[in-house]
Amino acid sequence: MPRSGQDYLESLRDGRAVWLDGELVKDVTEHPAFRNTARSVAALYDMACEPGRRDILTVRAEGADRSVLRAYHVPRTAAELVERRKAFKTWSEASFGFLGRSPDYMAAGTAGFVSAPDIFAGEGFDGRDNLAALYRRASEGSLYQAFTITNPQIDRTRAASEQEEDDLYVRVVKERDDGIVVRGAKMIGTGAVFGDEVVVGTIEPLPRQDVEYALTFSVPLDSPGLKFISRTSYEAHARSVFDNPLSSRFDENDALLVCDDVFVPWERVLTYRDVDTTFRMWWFTPAYNNFVHQAATRFWTKLEFLTGLAILLTRANNTYALPPVQMQLGRLMGWLNIAKSMVVAAETMYERVAGEGSAVHLNREIASAHRAMAGDLYPKVLAELKMLAGGGLIQLPASGHDLTHPELGPLVAKYVRSPGTPAEQRIKLLKLAWDALGSEFASRHEQYERFYHGAPHVYLPGILRDGDPDLLAAFTQSCLDGYRLEDLPGGGGTDALS
Ligand SMILES: Cc1cc2nc3c(=O)[nH]c(=O)nc-3n(C[C@H](O)[C@H](O)[C@H](O)COP(=O)(O)OP(=O)(O)OC[C@H]3O[C@@H](n4cnc5c(N)ncnc54)[C@H](O)[C@@H]3O)c2cc1C
Incomplete structure (x- = not known):
């Protein structure tokens, strides 16, 4: 059985170096910037131990007599892909889609690595045994x-080795008999401060000259010299769960990772001084495709939540039955079903990794298309909801204390309400809506949905590359080939033009 939430929380008290507002955070499980979200992650682990949900969230490990989180399982059939999606769905519903990097994300990525381990047999370094050990340890x-x-x-216009200083990006600075010493930084460690280990690598192609930067390793969070510099904490600025229901509990954090001469034992190195393997491990294994399975399922859940929010908002505003509002709600519902059907279609049209008894993964073209769709769609969903919500999103008492105050409470109850929706209910709903649509937390989510899977100038040309442009061009050419100038009414040939 997976570890309990309590065991997880205890594992976070390991002296990891998390910095926030110029302060070294002693314990993320107690600090007001992190503690609620740590508990939300712990609740996911508890869920995996619950008798009612254990069968969805866990599976018997291959060749062993114990269960592991289903996200770590390598699916071998289409049915197993569906089972994995049910596990992703169950966890994503627990945060209404707002914990993008719950532990199942990278777990699925690691299952992707072990689905094609030979990719890790680089020219000068063979990472296959270390990968197997990572998979065992993590699962x-x-x-x-x-x-x-x-x-x-x-400086995005220069290679790693051409930057102003040598150690701006993580690179190897010393080789020892027992491992390597690395120095430099990486972005953006989402959820890293809540993690057990962090995989450090590079997903973009590296030129040959960047060989010192071409490495991948996985280290525990408390590794000496490893530092995490946190962005602003939305959880810390939340007044209460009533006032900030999402940001107070699901602020998954993003942090800059700094390796200040971190020692990495050889057994934790996956790729080393190898520009090809460092890149290929993400794209020539199903790792990235598995990320999409989790992310697309979570995105579908988030759109379910936001569509439900739109329905509740318009009911509270008594605009639900207006024909233009029904049109907007229909549009949201349509988008939600596009998100859902892309997951189901990508599973149905699954593909197989080459080899006997091999793993299956989502259809690659549909998985890529999801990235193009979701990043563009999410801002539109937010805009549609803001139009539906109107000024009520802003005209809200600063906190629930205004409602409970003996003098103010009756005034708020009188003026902040709508038919069938008394003040407390309306304020509660609109505060949830603001947290999802307009708060700093909401803006971060908009940026997340646009960029968590890379920048558009990288992934959009990639979709073209992975597709079959010649086939599409030939199809359209067949239309052009179906008629001729000679067939002009009244005679053909160039004579007809003179
Ligand atoms: C909320 C959030 C969470 C994230 N979490 C993680 C995480 O957990 N782990 C992780 O590794 N990464 C994470 N990322 C980082 C993410 O992978 C990067 O944001 C993404 O790869 C894009 O890189 P970039 O942000 O440096 O954008 P850039 O590559 O700098 O691009 C930004 C913009 O600059 C322009 N541009 C830059 N270069 C070019 C070019 N060559 N051609 C044309 N236009 C160009 C484009 O307009 C582009 O949209 C996260 C990002 C966000 C926003």
């Missing part, structure tokens, strides 16, 4: 793995 321990595989935005 048996139900570990929460984070990852930082993007270089900081210092």
